[in-house]
Amino acid sequence: MKNITVSVDDDVYHRARLRATELRTSISAMVSRFLEQTALEESHVERLKRMERETVSKIHARQKRFSAKNRLKRSELYDRHALP
Numbered sequence: 001m002k003n004i005t006v007s008v009d010d011d012v013y014h015r016a017r018l019r020a021t022e023l024r025t026s027i028s029a030m031v032s033r034f035l036e037q038t039a040l041e042e043s044h045v046e047r048l049k050r051m052e053r054e055t056v057s058k059i060h061a062r063q064k065r066f067s068a069k070n071r072l073k074r075s076e077l078y079d080r081h082a083l084p
Contacts, residue, residue: 006031 008016013027020027042050 016027016030020030023030
């Protein structure tokens with residue numbers, strides 16, 4: 001486990017201490033919990049990669065093989081709801 005040092009404004013520190021007391025925890029535990037939750041969230045790049053995989057999967061589910069001969073009509077090209 002790593003220790004970190006964080007500098008905050010005095011007013012922020014006092015308000016955080018009051019909030020920690022209300023929650024029956026410590027500021028350190030609150031910060032630790034926040035960082036853990038933040039680290040577990042999906043990053044922007046991870047979200048884009050997931051969305052790409054889902055889109056490709058939908059294309060393959062819709063058509064057995066996706067190839068250039070399976071062209072969309074011009075009206076379908078800009079239809080964001082073309083994929084089921």
